[in-house]
Amino acid sequence: MKLGIVIYSSNSEVVWNAFRLGVYSLKQGDSVSAFLLGPGVEAESLDTNQFKVTEQMRSFVDAGGIILACSTCLTIRHAESSEMCPMSTMKDLYDIIRDSDRVVTF
Known part of the structure; x- marks a missing residue:
């Protein structure tokens, strides 16, 4: 499944x-x-003591997932992209939606 x-x-x-969920699916x-949109682009700055977001993102990428x-x-x-989360466009989001069997939002 995509x-x-x-x-x-x-x-x-x-x-x-x-x-x-992404790591499990992979x-x-x-x-x-995965496409980061709106406040979602702040994902790499969201680590807390309890929720190691960037660690989970690295696991996702290491397992073959793509983050845009x-x-x-x-x-x-006024933020920049990173190696793990390159800049992308609405076309990329559209392509993900068009080409996926299922799309979930968080």
Whole structure:
């Protein structure tokens, strides 16, 4: 299955759980892409003592997942992309939605 995950939350627990689902799905043999949108582009800055978001994101990428970050949303926040979360466009989000068997949002 091809799974698309759209993350537009900046809540540490929510984002951590989104990537947990992604890692689990990849281990099941699925193809998974995540798109960070709106406040979701802040994902790499959401680590807490309880929710190691960036650790979960690294596990996701290491397992073969793809993370893309909305360039407009990054620009609005005066933030930059990273190696783990490269800048992307609405076309990339559209492609994820079009090509996925299922899309979930967090």
